[in-house]
Amino acid sequence: MDKNIVNVKKESVTIQMESYSHNEQFARVVAAVFASRLDPTVEEIEDIKTAVSEAVTNAVIHGYEGGQGIVELRLELEDKVLTVEVKDGGVGIPDVEKAMEPLYTSKPSSERSGMGFSFMEAFMDSVDVWSEPGKGTKVTMKKKIGNEFSRFA
Amino acid sequence: MEDDTKYVLEDHTLIIELPKELDHHSSIGLKEETEKLMSAHFIRRIIFDFQNTMFMDSSGIGVLLGRYKRMQSAKGEVAVCSVDERVNRILKMSGIYQIIKKYDTRTQALAAFEQGK
Numbered sequence: 697m698d699k700n701i702v703n704v705k706k707e708s709v710t711i712q713m714e715s716y717s718h719n720e721q722f723a724r725v726v727a728a729v730f731a732s733r734l735d736p737t738v739e740e741i742e743d744i745k746t747a748v749s750e751a752v753t754n755a756v757i758h759g760y761e762g763g764q765g766i767v768e769l770r771l772e773l774e775d776k777v778l779t780v781e782v783k784d785g786g787v788g789i790p791d792v793e794k795a796m797e798p799l800y801t802s803k804p805s806s807e808r809s810g811m812g813f814s815f816m817e818a819f820m821d822s823v824d825v826w827s828e829p830g831k832g833t834k835v836t837m838k839k840k841i842g843n844e845f846s847r848f849a
Numbered sequence: 850m851e852d853d854t855k856y857v858l859e860d861h862t863l864i865i866e867l868p869k870e871l872d873h874h875s876s877i878g879l880k881e882e883t884e885k886l887m888s889a890h891f892i893r894r895i896i897f898d899f900q901n902t903m904f905m906d907s908s909g910i911g912v913l914l915g916r917y918k919r920m921q922s923a924k925g926e927v928a929v930c931s932v933d934e935r936v937n938r939i940l941k942m943s944g945i946y947q948i949i950k951k952y953d954t955r956t957q958a959l960a961a962f963e964q965g966k
Binding site for chain 2: 717718720721724742745746749750753756757807808809810811812814815818
């Protein structure tokens with residue numbers, strides 16, 4: 697089994713979960729365990745956990761607006777790069793650019809800080825958002841593991 | 850997940866011992882409980898004690914901002930204490946230190962409030 701692992705170049709896992717808020721923790725822990733195969737630093741693990749938490753929280757709060765739905769988490773490792781995809785089939789975002797602006801929130805009354813996307817962008821190397829109103833949202837984030845020079849050291 | 854948040858009322862100061870992981874999920878009960886305490890008691894200051902907190906995301910910032918606004922309209926104060934390195938990084942990035950002061954320990958935060966009286 698161990699010999700086999702050395703030769704693995706690319707692998708992925710996909711998990712579907714209900715949009716319960718306690719799955720925010722579940723998702724970030726799963727992502728951290730999966731990413732640990734690349735031998736990341738403690739800081740890199742924390743970055744990944746925070747970014748995944750932000751994306752899944754968005755799906756729960758905004759995608760499904762607190763209601764029920766399925767959130768899909770897809771994790772992939774290839775050449776020391778972790779790709780995280782968080783997908784929901786919720787309401788979608790009418791204006792992605794606006795949603796990604798720092799401090800913007802569509803729900804000011806529920807005390808959202810508006811920093812979710814900013815944190816994803818700060819902690820991952822890239823963040824791409826696909827969304828269509830009525831269809832859902834997919835956030836794709838990438839991070840190279842083993843980058844010694846973190847931007848927020 | 851059990852709720853490991855603790856609330857201590859000392860004089861007119863509410864000390865909130867935050868959970869191990871402060872995210873959207875754990876913040877739901879925390880907001881409710883804090884609101885209840887604030888309407889039942891005369892609270893002039895809130896100290897967010899991070900001594901047990903190992904993880905926080907932007908939902909945690911939302912919690913702090915929300916309480917800060919509530920206390921501001923009541924002319925009260927808010928402080929944080931016992932922040933570890935990881936949580937400190939998130940707090941710094943959010944810019945919240947521009948409005949909320951940080952103390953090393955709960956005792957120091959309480960002492961600072963006493964002096965400011």
